[in-house]
Amino acid sequence: MTGAARERGIGRGIATCLAEEGCDVAINDVGAEGEAAGLVADLEGLGRRAAFFPADVSDRAAVDEMIAAVESELGPIDIVCSNAGVADWQGFLDVTEESFDRLVSVNLTGAFNVCQGAAAAMVAAGRPGKIVVTSSVHVQMPFAEMSVYGATKAGLKGMVETMAIELAPHGITANHIGPGWVRSFINDSSPSLQTDEEVRSTLELIPAGRPADPRELGRAAVYLCSADGDYVTGEYLRVDGGFVVGKY
Amino acid sequence: MSVAIHGLSQALADAVAEAFRADGYELGEPADIVVVGVESPSGVDLLDLSHASWDAAIADARTAFFSMQQAARSIVAQGNGGCLLVVVPVHALRTSRGCGPAAVVGSFLATAAQVAAVELGAKGIRVNVLAVGPLEGEADPRAADAVPLGRLTRPADVGAACVMLAGTAAGYLTGTVVPIDGGYVVTKAAGGSPFVGA
Numbered sequence A: 001m002t003g004a005a006r007e008r009g010i011g012r013g014i015a016t017c018l019a020e021e022g023c024d025v026a027i028n029d030v031g032a033e034g035e036a037a038g039l040v041a042d043l044e045g046l047g048r049r050a051a052f053f054p055a056d057v058s059d060r061a062a063v064d065e066m067i068a069a070v071e072s073e074l075g076p077i078d079i080v081c082s083n084a085g086v087a088d089w090q091g092f093l094d095v096t097e098e099s100f101d102r103l104v105s106v107n108l109t110g111a112f113n114v115c116q117g118a119a120a121a122m123v124a125a126g127r128p129g130k131i132v133v134t135s136s137v138h139v140q141m142p143f144a145e146m147s148v149y150g151a152t153k154a155g156l157k158g159m160v161e162t163m164a165i166e167l168a169p170h171g172i173t174a175n176h177i178g179p180g181w182v183r184s185f186i187n188d189s190s191p192s193l194q195t196d197e198e199v200r201s202t203l204e205l206i207p208a209g210r211p212a213d214p215r216e217l218g219r220a221a222v223y224l225c226s227a228d229g230d231y232v233t234g235e236y237l238r239v240d241g242g243f244v245v246g247k248y
Numbered sequence B: 001m002s003v004a005i006h007g008l009s010q011a012l013a014d015a016v017a018e019a020f021r022a023d024g025y026e027l028g029e030p031a032d033i034v035v036v037g038v039e040s041p042s043g044v045d046l047l048d049l050s051h052a053s054w055d056a057a058i059a060d061a062r063t064a065f066f067s068m069q070q071a072a073r074s075i076v077a078q079g080n081g082g083c084l085l086v087v088v089p090v091h092a093l094r095t096s097r098g099c100g101p102a103a104v105v106g107s108f109l110a111t112a113a114q115v116a117a118v119e120l121g122a123k124g125i126r127v128n129v130l131a132v133g134p135l136e137g138e139a140d141p142r143a144a145d146a147v148p149l150g151r152l153t154r155p156a157d158v159g160a161a162c163v164m165l166a167g168t169a170a171g172y173l174t175g176t177v178v179p180i181d182g183g184y185v186v187t188k189a190a191g192g193s194p195f196v197g198a
Helices: A010-020 A033-045 A062-075 A098-123 A147-170 A196-204 A214-225 B008-023 B049-076 B100-121 B142-147 B155-166
Strands: A024-028 A050-052 A079-082 A129-134 A171-180 A236-239 B002-006 B034-037 B082-089 B125-132 B176-182
Touching: A010 A024, A010 A098, A010 A129, A024 A062, A024 B155, A050 A062, A050 A214, A062 A098, A062 A236, A079 A098, A079 A196, A098 A129, A098 A147, A098 A171, A098 A214, A098 B008, A098 B155, A098 B176, A129 A147, A129 A214, A129 B155, A147 B008, A147 B049, A147 B100, A214 A236, A214 B034, B002 B008, B002 B049, B034 B049, B049 B100, B049 B125, B082 B100, B082 B155, B100 B125, B100 B176, B125 B155, B155 B176
Parallel strands: A024 A050, A079 A129, A129 A171, A171 A236, B002 B034, B034 B082, B082 B125, B125 B176
Antiparallel strands: none
8 A cells, every 4th residue: 555654645544444344454655654653553453464664656676675575574465556646736837847757756657666566466476456546536637737747647547447458367456546635635735725715615616515535535445445346447436526527 | 830740750740741731831940830749659568568668658758748848838938829739649548458558658648738728728829639549550450440430540640630630620629639540449349349240
């Protein structure tokens, strides 16, 4: 479970829901050791095994080492959730190479590193598996000032759909979930969500009238990773309170 | 009106240039019509894709993104508006086995282009995407069985579509993703149905 340590993050919601359903969970993130330790303790409190594996997903060698360490400490990987992501807000004309490279290396190449590595481990072990990637409503709803972020999320859709086709013979499903607005740390720096008035006007755009709780993304991941989801692959499951309905 | 072309394969670049010339456009910088593309990455299953091949596909997308940005900056500086045409593989719209890098790069650039369209509309810049089907001379000829119009995409089809999208008849079109594929993306199945063997 990558990008899982941060409090209020989607990854923590997914990790917690999977643990509640009986999964032992490998927590990955960069930094955030204190928050990761708290999450590991919470998951152990649920009676599950959990451990923190810090690694930068954009670093292939680190991802390969992490996957080997997870298998060694917790056993074969049955589910991989690629969730680590970063965002920037820049106008298209002003996107910097530094920002482009940061977003693409984490959101897109990082997801490829993690999904390819985990899928290879599943195939080598001869076990079926589940891949769940956190994409975004940006897949179908491009936002101004987020050209690179939205592009990375659309790229994930292409990656997941292709993996669904290619990995099905190995008994591996691949799906992506599309969060709308979650009050996670990644949105704290959104320039359009800084004041109470901005938050209110954003909420008016969401039919459900509220942001998502990270656990609601977690329950979606549980569905896709459960036997109920065995025949679901290449799918995109929005969990956005109806945010994009009627707009896109 | 001046046209510049970046990143297309030689066959596509030649065909696009010829189509614009035939319609009376000049080629050269500074351009107010800029065609930016990526070559369709050769595909293997993502499970077997080498890191070098992934990096090469991402590097192509990066080059195309910044070519789009540079073109848009130049058009803004000229002050007369203009048009960006972004040429991607049709797998941006629907993927296939072995086409992961094309699907990733195509989807990436199509969405980047749509955001650019949103941001640049007020500056008089239109941005549209051409999703190009499997090309004659490159793709397996049997793929034509799955094309409603009965043949693979020719470079001249792409050239003609670029001229159409750059022209005044398309003056109110922006942010679109237009399949230039003879209908391939509609079905992708020989005979027009996955249940009809052909």
